[in-house]
Amino acid sequence: MKPPPPVTSVWRPSHESTHGDDISYGAVAMPDWVVPLSDIRFDDADVEAVAGIYRSGWLSQGPQVAAFESEFAAYLGVRHAIAVASGTAALQLICAGIRLSPGDEVVLPSLTFAATAAAVVHAGATPVFADVRGERRPWLSADAATAAVGPRTRAIVTVSYAGHPGEARELRELAHERGLVLIEDAAHALGASVDSRFAGTIGDAGAFSFFANKNLPLGEGGMVVTDDPELAARARLLRSHGLTSDTWARHQGGETDYDVVEPGFNFRLDEARAALGRRLLRRLAAETGRRAELAAVYTDALRSVAGLFPAIEVEPGVESAWHIFPLLLGPEVDRSAFRERLREAGVQTSVHYRPLHSTRAFASATALPVTEDYARRTLSVPLFPHMTEAQQARVLDAVVAAIRRPGG
Numbered sequence: 001m002k003p004p005p006p007v008t009s010v011w012r013p014s015h016e017s018t019h020g021d022d023i024s025y026g027a028v029a030m031p032d033w034v035v036p037l038s039d040i041r042f043d044d045a046d047v048e049a050v051a052g053i054y055r056s057g058w059l060s061q062g063p064q065v066a067a068f069e070s071e072f073a074a075y076l077g078v079r080h081a082i083a084v085a086s087g088t089a090a091l092q093l094i095c096a097g098i099r100l101s102p103g104d105e106v107v108l109p110s111l112t113f114a115a116t117a118a119a120v121v122h123a124g125a126t127p128v129f130a131d132v133r134g135e136r137r138p139w140l141s142a143d144a145a146t147a148a149v150g151p152r153t154r155a156i157v158t159v160s161y162a163g164h165p166g167e168a169r170e171l172r173e174l175a176h177e178r179g180l181v182l183i184e185d186a187a188h189a190l191g192a193s194v195d196s197r198f199a200g201t202i203g204d205a206g207a208f209s210f211f212a213n214k215n216l217p218l219g220e221g222g223m224v225v226t227d228d229p230e231l232a233a234r235a236r237l238l239r240s241h242g243l244t245s246d247t248w249a250r251h252q253g254g255e256t257d258y259d260v261v262e263p264g265f266n267f268r269l270d271e272a273r274a275a276l277g278r279r280l281l282r283r284l285a286a287e288t289g290r291r292a293e294l295a296a297v298y299t300d301a302l303r304s305v306a307g308l309f310p311a312i313e314v315e316p317g318v319e320s321a322w323h324i325f326p327l328l329l330g331p332e333v334d335r336s337a338f339r340e341r342l343r344e345a346g347v348q349t350s351v352h353y354r355p356l357h358s359t360r361a362f363a364s365a366t367a368l369p370v371t372e373d374y375a376r377r378t379l380s381v382p383l384f385p386h387m388t389e390a391q392q393a394r395v396l397d398a399v400v401a402a403i404r405r406p407g408g
Contacts, residue, residue, distance in 0.1 A: 034346025035391045038213045039384045046279050053272040061240070064274040071278055072223055076198045078206075080232035082224040083274060084239055087187045087209025089267040090222035091119035091157075094205045096265075097224075097234045098181050100125045100154060107148045108157035108185075109140040110355040110364075111371045116157060116185050117356050125154065129357045131368045132161075135328055136313040138374050139166030142174055149174075155181040160189030160199045162312050162352070162380075163215070163291075163321030168202040169194060175203070183207070187222075188323035190215050191288035195317050200225050210273070215288065215323055216280050218273040238264035287385035291322035294387055298325055301396050307333055307403040311378055324352055325383040328374065333403065339379060341402035347395050350380045 065083050073081035102124035110129040117127040130144040139161045158171045175182035182203030189199035200206025210221035224235050242264030299310045311326040339349050355375045357364035
């Protein structure tokens with residue numbers, strides 16, 4: 001296994017805390033995981049790029065955001081990229097951009113984060129949940145989506161679970177045959193591709209997230225990408241309250257007034273995050289490659305361990321972004337006990353996800369047997385680009401010890 005990429009002058013959170021009115025500018029102490037689920041490192045130049053924005057005196061959407069959008073579009077080979085405040089905002093803008101409205105239905109997987117369905121609901125439409133393909137392919141099944149399409153269906157949302165593009169190509173064909181819009185929730189999948197085409201650019205529009213644990217971590221932020229000029233123009237308009245000109249344009253003197261075309265949102269991205277995003281984008285390919293190397297080590301080491309197996313199977317022609325590395329436990333394994341043993345070893349885990357149709361907000365009587373079985377048995381183990389051989393060995397040792405311990 002190759003050593004992690006070199007990082008110079010690494011910034012790490014301090015262990016200062018805040019008490020009363022004494023405000024510390026260090027970060028709050030982090031939990032003492034030996035191997036956290038994800039981890040972020042910024043070098044001095046990253047920090048300086050952000051500090052430079054604050055020194056400049058211009059913080060809101062401006063030239064850094066425009067440059068980030070241009071570079072992001074060029075990276076993916078897409079015509080339009082619109083930077084926004086979050087991945088959720090990206091999904092909401094797409095829903096508004098295609099004029100999703102009450103009475104419409106949208107087919108999507110239940111095995112996803114709440115934001116995927118919430119964006120549909122906030123547009124006034126109804127989510128229709130469909131099953132995933134299988135236990136080694138936990139993404140929306142094109143066959144299940146076909147069965148779920150009805151006379152009120154306007155769109156399909158495919159989710160690039162764990163960083164895998166899933167069945168985006170097949171779903172694109174289905175959408176085009178039925179006159180539907182295909183939206184890609186590519187929050188996990190920046191850098192993933194299928195047949196050399198990047199995830200997020202296969203459908204009519206894609207939504208990316210830059211949340212703090214994502215592959216391009218800005219804390220918050222997101223991006224809408226599309227080749228559709230009408231959708232892009234509408235997303236740009238609605239991103240900032242439906243205004244015909246923004247604050248930066250008026251600051252430069254090119255515009256002196258504005259109109260409000262229609263009620264929009266406050267979904268703007270700020271300059272500091274855009275400046276950091278430009279830097280992180282330049283090393284994304286290398287970090288995606290490193291994630292793939294780590295995933296390969298996990299896969300090789302765990303393929304013969306009884307009681308569990310890696311949950312993602314990557315087919316020829318597909319490059320996963322490996323946002324997370326999920327395992328699937330045998331039906332006989334007590335997941336709670338298994339996770340507790342890993343916690344005792346200092347290894348953080350998570351579950352991606354509780355199916356939305358089983359939650360109070362999105363409760364549905366729809367039977368999704370494959371989704372439900374997968375969700376009962378999955379858990380995700382640590383994966384991040386600068387993970388060391390020693391850290392990964394610690395995870396593997398803990399996993400093997402936990403699965404072999406009596407009591408499941």
